[in-house]
Amino acid sequence: MASAIEIKQKNRKNVLRVIYEEKKISKAEISKRLGLSMPTVTQNLSELFDKELICINGTFDSTGGRKAKAIGFNADARFAIGIDITKNHISGVLINLYGEIVYSVRLRFRFEESDIYYREIAKLISHVMEKGMVGATSILGVGVSIPAIIAEDGKTVTYSSIIAATNLYENLKDYIDFPYVMMNDANAGGYAELWHAKMVKNMIYLSLSNSVGGAVLMNNEIYYGDRMHGGEFGHMTLEINGKQCYCGRKGCADVYCNAQNLSNLTDGDLGKFFELVDTGEKKYVDEWKKYMQYLAVMINNIYNVLDCDVVLGGYVGGYMEKYLDELRRMVSERCTFATDGSFIKPCFFKHESSAVGAALYFVDKFIEEI
Ligand SMILES: [Zn+2]
Structure with a gap:
Protein backbone atom coordinates (compact mmCIF):
# COMPACT_ATOMS: atom_id res chain seq x y z
CA MET A 1 0.00 0.00 0.00
CA ALA A 2 2.18 2.78 -1.35
CA SER A 3 0.26 5.63 0.20
CA ALA A 4 0.39 4.20 3.70
CA ILE A 5 4.11 3.60 3.40
CA GLU A 6 4.55 7.20 2.43
CA ILE A 7 2.52 8.37 5.39
CA LYS A 8 4.79 6.38 7.66
CA GLN A 9 7.86 8.04 6.25
CA LYS A 10 9.82 10.38 8.50
CA ASN A 11 8.76 13.56 6.78
CA ARG A 12 5.04 13.20 7.06
CA LYS A 13 4.44 16.53 5.41
CA ASN A 14 5.29 15.13 2.00
CA VAL A 15 2.70 12.41 1.94
CA LEU A 16 0.59 11.24 -0.94
CA ARG A 17 0.71 13.18 -4.13
CA VAL A 18 -1.19 11.43 -6.86
CA ILE A 19 -3.60 12.44 -9.59
CA TYR A 20 -7.27 12.15 -8.85
CA GLU A 21 -10.51 13.81 -9.81
CA GLU A 22 -13.42 14.11 -7.45
CA LYS A 23 -14.80 12.68 -4.27
CA LYS A 24 -17.14 9.64 -4.07
CA ILE A 25 -16.19 8.36 -7.47
CA SER A 26 -16.37 4.71 -8.47
CA LYS A 27 -13.26 2.52 -8.46
CA ALA A 28 -13.67 1.88 -12.20
CA GLU A 29 -13.87 5.61 -12.85
CA ILE A 30 -10.75 6.20 -10.71
CA SER A 31 -8.82 3.71 -12.87
CA LYS A 32 -10.07 5.31 -16.07
CA ARG A 33 -9.28 8.85 -15.06
CA LEU A 34 -5.94 7.94 -13.56
CA GLY A 35 -5.11 6.13 -16.77
CA LEU A 36 -3.85 3.27 -14.68
CA SER A 37 -4.67 -0.37 -14.79
CA MET A 38 -3.57 -0.97 -11.24
CA PRO A 39 -6.55 -2.25 -9.32
CA THR A 40 -4.61 -2.46 -6.04
CA VAL A 41 -3.62 1.19 -6.19
CA THR A 42 -7.10 2.34 -7.04
CA GLN A 43 -8.63 0.11 -4.41
CA ASN A 44 -6.30 1.59 -1.80
CA LEU A 45 -7.05 5.11 -2.96
CA SER A 46 -10.72 4.42 -2.72
CA GLU A 47 -10.35 3.05 0.81
CA LEU A 48 -8.34 6.09 1.88
CA PHE A 49 -11.02 8.31 0.40
CA ASP A 50 -13.76 6.43 2.23
CA LYS A 51 -11.85 7.01 5.46
CA GLU A 52 -11.50 10.66 4.44
CA LEU A 53 -7.72 10.35 4.77
CA ILE A 54 -7.10 11.92 1.37
CA CYS A 55 -8.67 14.93 -0.28
CA ILE A 56 -8.30 17.13 -3.33
CA ASN A 57 -5.83 19.91 -2.60
CA GLY A 58 -4.90 21.51 -5.93
CA THR A 59 -4.37 21.02 -9.65
CA PHE A 60 -1.43 20.18 -11.87
CA ASP A 61 -0.58 22.18 -14.98
CA SER A 62 -2.32 20.76 -18.00
CA THR A 63 -0.24 18.72 -20.43
CA GLY A 64 -3.20 18.66 -22.80
CA GLY A 65 -6.79 17.96 -21.95
CA ARG A 66 -8.36 18.62 -18.63
CA LYS A 67 -6.19 19.78 -15.76
CA ALA A 68 -5.44 16.90 -13.47
CA LYS A 69 -6.32 17.44 -9.85
CA ALA A 70 -3.90 16.71 -7.07
CA ILE A 71 -4.89 14.98 -3.91
CA GLY A 72 -3.13 15.12 -0.62
CA PHE A 73 -3.26 13.66 2.83
CA ASN A 74 -6.19 15.03 4.83
CA ALA A 75 -4.54 15.91 8.12
CA ASP A 76 -7.88 16.88 9.63
CA ALA A 77 -9.47 13.47 9.17
CA ARG A 78 -8.78 12.59 12.81
CA GLY A 190 11.03 14.98 23.43
CA TYR A 191 8.83 12.90 21.22
CA ALA A 192 7.01 16.00 19.99
CA GLU A 193 10.36 17.62 19.11
CA LEU A 194 11.57 14.51 17.31
CA TRP A 195 8.33 14.36 15.30
CA HIS A 196 8.94 17.87 14.00
CA ALA A 197 12.69 17.57 13.45
CA LYS A 198 13.77 16.73 9.94
CA MET A 199 16.54 14.27 9.11
CA VAL A 200 17.23 13.61 12.78
CA LYS A 201 17.48 10.07 14.10
CA ASN A 202 19.07 10.60 17.50
CA MET A 203 18.32 13.43 19.89
CA ILE A 204 18.53 14.36 23.53
CA TYR A 205 15.69 16.49 24.78
CA LEU A 206 16.27 18.55 27.91
CA SER A 207 13.16 19.82 29.62
CA LEU A 208 14.13 22.88 31.67
CA SER A 209 10.89 23.61 33.50
CA ASN A 210 10.12 23.83 37.21
CA SER A 211 11.79 20.48 37.41
CA VAL A 212 14.47 19.24 35.02
CA GLY A 213 13.79 16.17 32.96
CA GLY A 214 14.77 14.80 29.64
CA ALA A 215 14.34 12.16 27.01
CA VAL A 216 16.75 10.02 25.04
CA LEU A 217 15.53 9.52 21.48
CA MET A 218 17.49 6.94 19.54
CA ASN A 219 16.69 5.68 16.07
CA ASN A 220 13.48 7.72 16.11
CA GLU A 221 12.21 6.06 19.26
CA ILE A 222 12.22 6.92 22.95
CA TYR A 223 14.90 4.98 24.80
CA TYR A 224 13.37 4.20 28.19
CA GLY A 225 16.20 2.18 29.72
CA ASP A 226 15.79 -1.16 31.47
CA ARG A 227 13.87 0.31 34.39
CA MET A 228 12.18 3.27 32.67
CA HIS A 229 14.64 5.77 34.20
CA GLY A 230 16.34 6.66 30.91
CA GLY A 231 16.77 10.38 30.29
CA GLU A 232 16.44 11.48 33.92
CA PHE A 233 19.13 14.11 33.42
CA GLY A 234 17.72 16.19 36.25
CA HIS A 235 19.27 13.84 38.78
CA MET A 236 22.78 13.76 37.32
CA THR A 237 25.09 14.96 40.09
CA LEU A 238 26.62 18.35 39.28
CA GLU A 239 27.99 19.12 42.76
CA ILE A 240 29.25 16.63 45.32
CA ASN A 241 27.43 17.51 48.56
CA GLY A 242 25.64 20.28 46.71
CA LYS A 243 22.22 21.75 47.43
CA GLN A 244 19.34 19.51 48.44
CA CYS A 245 17.23 18.09 45.59
CA TYR A 246 13.54 17.20 45.99
CA CYS A 247 14.51 13.57 45.22
CA GLY A 248 16.29 13.36 48.58
CA ARG A 249 19.84 13.47 47.18
CA LYS A 250 22.24 16.39 46.98
CA GLY A 251 23.77 18.36 44.11
CA CYS A 252 21.45 17.14 41.35
CA ALA A 253 21.25 19.09 38.08
CA ASP A 254 17.59 19.81 38.87
CA VAL A 255 18.59 22.01 41.80
CA TYR A 256 20.72 24.27 39.59
CA CYS A 257 18.86 24.18 36.28
CA ASN A 258 15.18 24.23 37.18
CA ALA A 259 13.33 27.30 35.89
CA GLN A 260 12.29 28.41 39.38
CA ASN A 261 15.88 29.43 40.13
CA LEU A 262 15.19 32.26 37.69
CA SER A 263 11.46 32.93 37.94
CA ASN A 264 11.56 33.10 41.75
CA LEU A 265 13.58 36.31 41.35
CA THR A 266 10.67 37.94 39.50
CA ASP A 267 7.63 36.69 41.45
CA GLY A 268 7.27 33.59 39.31
CA ASP A 269 7.32 35.49 36.01
CA LEU A 270 10.04 33.92 33.84
CA GLY A 271 9.40 36.32 30.95
CA LYS A 272 10.04 39.21 33.31
CA PHE A 273 13.32 37.63 34.42
CA PHE A 274 14.60 37.55 30.84
CA GLU A 275 13.43 41.11 30.24
CA LEU A 276 15.59 42.18 33.17
CA VAL A 277 18.55 40.15 31.91
CA ASP A 278 18.25 42.03 28.62
CA THR A 279 18.33 45.38 30.40
CA GLY A 280 21.78 44.36 31.68
CA GLU A 281 20.84 44.65 35.37
CA LYS A 282 23.72 42.96 37.17
CA LYS A 283 21.72 40.86 39.64
CA TYR A 284 19.79 39.12 36.86
CA VAL A 285 22.70 38.86 34.42
CA ASP A 286 24.82 37.17 37.13
CA GLU A 287 22.08 34.69 37.99
CA TRP A 288 21.60 33.85 34.31
CA LYS A 289 25.37 33.33 33.85
CA LYS A 290 25.45 31.00 36.86
CA TYR A 291 22.50 29.07 35.47
CA MET A 292 24.16 28.77 32.04
CA GLN A 293 27.40 27.50 33.58
CA TYR A 294 25.60 24.58 35.20
CA LEU A 295 23.62 24.00 32.03
CA ALA A 296 26.84 23.94 29.98
CA VAL A 297 28.32 21.30 32.33
CA MET A 298 25.19 19.19 32.04
CA ILE A 299 25.14 19.46 28.23
CA ASN A 300 28.86 18.65 27.98
CA ASN A 301 28.39 15.53 30.12
CA ILE A 302 25.47 14.39 27.98
CA TYR A 303 27.30 15.10 24.73
CA ASN A 304 30.36 13.13 25.82
CA VAL A 305 28.22 10.07 26.42
CA LEU A 306 25.68 10.23 23.63
CA ASP A 307 27.22 12.39 20.88
CA CYS A 308 24.05 13.72 19.27
CA ASP A 309 21.88 16.85 19.05
CA VAL A 310 20.70 18.29 22.35
CA VAL A 311 17.39 20.16 22.13
CA LEU A 312 16.59 22.63 24.89
CA GLY A 313 12.93 22.63 25.83
CA GLY A 314 10.72 23.35 28.79
CA TYR A 315 10.03 26.82 30.20
CA VAL A 316 13.66 28.02 29.92
CA GLY A 317 14.13 26.35 26.52
CA GLY A 318 11.39 28.62 25.15
CA TYR A 319 13.61 31.66 25.84
CA MET A 320 16.93 30.10 24.81
CA GLU A 321 17.26 31.17 21.17
CA LYS A 322 18.67 34.59 22.01
CA TYR A 323 21.37 33.17 24.30
CA LEU A 324 22.27 30.15 22.22
CA ASP A 325 25.55 31.48 20.80
CA GLU A 326 26.87 32.18 24.29
CA LEU A 327 25.82 28.77 25.57
CA ARG A 328 27.39 27.05 22.56
CA ARG A 329 30.62 28.90 23.22
CA MET A 330 30.58 27.87 26.88
CA VAL A 331 30.01 24.23 25.96
CA SER A 332 32.63 24.17 23.20
CA GLU A 333 35.24 25.60 25.62
CA ARG A 334 34.47 22.79 28.04
CA CYS A 335 34.15 19.97 25.54
CA THR A 336 37.01 17.53 25.01
CA PHE A 337 36.11 17.00 21.36
CA ALA A 338 36.29 19.87 18.87
CA THR A 339 32.83 21.32 18.41
CA ASP A 340 31.30 24.71 17.72
CA GLY A 341 28.37 23.69 19.88
CA SER A 342 25.98 23.67 16.94
CA PHE A 343 24.61 20.34 18.18
CA ILE A 344 22.75 22.40 20.81
CA LYS A 345 19.38 23.38 19.33
CA PRO A 346 16.45 25.46 20.47
CA CYS A 347 13.11 23.71 20.80
CA PHE A 348 10.42 23.88 18.10
CA PHE A 349 7.57 24.01 20.58
CA LYS A 350 7.82 27.04 22.83
CA HIS A 351 4.80 25.80 24.76
CA GLU A 352 2.87 22.61 25.21
ZN1 LIG B 1 17.66 14.76 42.46
Missing part, protein backbone atom coordinates in the same frame (compact mmCIF):
# COMPACT_ATOMS: atom_id res chain seq x y z
CA PHE A 79 -7.55 14.42 15.89
CA ALA A 80 -5.97 13.59 19.21
CA ILE A 81 -6.09 15.40 22.52
CA GLY A 82 -3.12 15.95 24.81
CA ILE A 83 -3.42 16.87 28.48
CA ASP A 84 -0.35 18.03 30.38
CA ILE A 85 -0.64 17.91 34.14
CA THR A 86 1.85 19.85 36.25
CA LYS A 87 1.80 20.70 39.94
CA ASN A 88 -0.06 23.97 39.41
CA HIS A 89 -1.40 23.92 35.84
CA ILE A 90 -3.35 21.84 33.35
CA SER A 91 -2.87 22.27 29.60
CA GLY A 92 -5.04 20.88 26.84
CA VAL A 93 -4.21 20.67 23.14
CA LEU A 94 -6.00 19.38 20.08
CA ILE A 95 -3.71 18.18 17.30
CA ASN A 96 -4.35 16.90 13.79
CA LEU A 97 -2.66 14.03 11.96
CA TYR A 98 0.34 16.21 11.08
CA GLY A 99 0.88 16.84 14.78
CA GLU A 100 -0.09 20.48 14.31
CA ILE A 101 -1.77 22.29 17.18
CA VAL A 102 -5.34 23.15 16.24
CA TYR A 103 -6.17 24.61 19.63
CA SER A 104 -4.42 24.85 22.95
CA VAL A 105 -5.22 26.24 26.37
CA ARG A 106 -3.46 26.38 29.74
CA LEU A 107 -5.09 27.08 33.05
CA ARG A 108 -3.93 27.40 36.62
CA PHE A 109 -5.33 24.52 38.65
CA ARG A 110 -3.35 22.90 41.42
CA PHE A 111 -3.08 19.12 41.19
CA GLU A 112 -5.02 17.13 43.75
CA GLU A 113 -6.56 13.70 43.82
CA SER A 114 -10.17 14.80 43.90
CA ASP A 115 -13.41 14.65 41.98
CA ILE A 116 -13.21 18.42 41.42
CA TYR A 117 -9.82 18.08 39.75
CA TYR A 118 -10.80 15.15 37.53
CA ARG A 119 -13.98 16.99 36.51
CA GLU A 120 -11.80 19.91 35.46
CA ILE A 121 -9.89 17.57 33.14
CA ALA A 122 -13.18 16.30 31.66
CA LYS A 123 -14.28 19.92 31.14
CA LEU A 124 -10.97 20.74 29.47
CA ILE A 125 -11.35 17.85 27.02
CA SER A 126 -14.85 19.05 26.06
CA HIS A 127 -13.54 22.60 25.79
CA VAL A 128 -10.73 21.82 23.33
CA MET A 129 -13.13 19.76 21.20
CA GLU A 130 -15.63 22.58 21.16
CA LYS A 131 -13.01 25.23 20.33
CA GLY A 132 -11.47 22.98 17.68
CA MET A 133 -14.97 22.22 16.34
CA VAL A 134 -14.31 18.50 16.41
CA GLY A 135 -16.86 15.79 17.20
CA ALA A 136 -16.25 12.75 19.38
CA THR A 137 -16.08 10.38 16.39
CA SER A 138 -12.97 12.16 15.09
CA ILE A 139 -11.04 11.83 18.35
CA LEU A 140 -8.48 9.03 18.39
CA GLY A 141 -7.68 9.28 22.08
CA VAL A 142 -6.31 11.34 24.93
CA GLY A 143 -2.63 11.32 25.90
CA VAL A 144 -2.01 12.46 29.47
CA SER A 145 1.46 13.79 30.26
CA ILE A 146 2.51 13.88 33.92
CA PRO A 147 5.73 14.61 35.84
CA ALA A 148 6.23 11.01 36.90
CA ILE A 149 7.80 7.81 35.68
CA ILE A 150 5.29 5.54 33.99
CA ALA A 151 5.65 1.83 33.31
CA GLU A 152 5.54 0.54 29.74
CA ASP A 153 1.81 -0.17 30.03
CA GLY A 154 1.10 3.58 29.99
CA LYS A 155 -0.97 3.17 33.16
CA THR A 156 1.20 2.38 36.17
CA VAL A 157 3.07 5.18 37.93
CA THR A 158 6.36 3.78 39.24
CA TYR A 159 7.85 7.01 40.63
CA SER A 160 6.14 10.27 41.41
CA SER A 161 7.43 12.84 43.84
CA ILE A 162 6.20 16.08 42.25
CA ILE A 163 2.52 15.17 42.22
CA ALA A 164 0.78 12.33 44.09
CA ALA A 165 -0.38 10.53 40.98
CA THR A 166 -0.04 6.88 41.95
CA ASN A 167 -3.64 5.98 41.10
CA LEU A 168 -4.20 8.58 38.40
CA TYR A 169 -4.93 6.18 35.53
CA GLU A 170 -7.61 4.37 37.49
CA ASN A 171 -9.02 7.61 38.89
CA LEU A 172 -9.48 9.12 35.42
CA LYS A 173 -11.54 6.15 34.23
CA ASP A 174 -14.90 7.79 34.92
CA TYR A 175 -13.90 11.18 33.49
CA ILE A 176 -12.38 10.43 30.08
CA ASP A 177 -14.71 8.94 27.47
CA PHE A 178 -11.94 8.10 24.99
CA PRO A 179 -9.04 5.66 25.01
CA TYR A 180 -6.25 7.24 27.06
CA VAL A 181 -2.65 6.62 28.08
CA MET A 182 -0.22 8.33 30.41
CA MET A 183 3.27 9.43 29.44
CA ASN A 184 6.21 10.92 31.28
CA ASP A 185 6.20 14.68 30.54
CA ALA A 186 9.80 14.93 29.32
CA ASN A 187 9.51 11.84 27.13
CA ALA A 188 6.33 13.30 25.63
CA GLY A 189 8.02 16.66 25.03
CA SER A 353 5.39 20.14 23.81
CA SER A 354 4.48 17.58 26.48
CA ALA A 355 0.76 17.76 25.72
CA VAL A 356 1.46 17.47 21.98
CA GLY A 357 3.82 14.53 22.49
CA ALA A 358 1.27 12.68 24.61
CA ALA A 359 -1.41 13.24 21.95
CA LEU A 360 0.99 12.04 19.22
CA TYR A 361 0.85 8.58 20.78
CA PHE A 362 -2.59 8.14 19.26
CA VAL A 363 -1.69 9.76 15.92
CA ASP A 364 1.27 7.42 15.56
CA LYS A 365 -0.83 4.39 16.46
CA PHE A 366 -3.50 5.39 13.96
CA ILE A 367 -0.99 5.88 11.12
CA GLU A 368 0.66 2.55 11.89
CA GLU A 369 -2.70 0.86 11.54
CA ILE A 370 -3.76 2.40 8.22
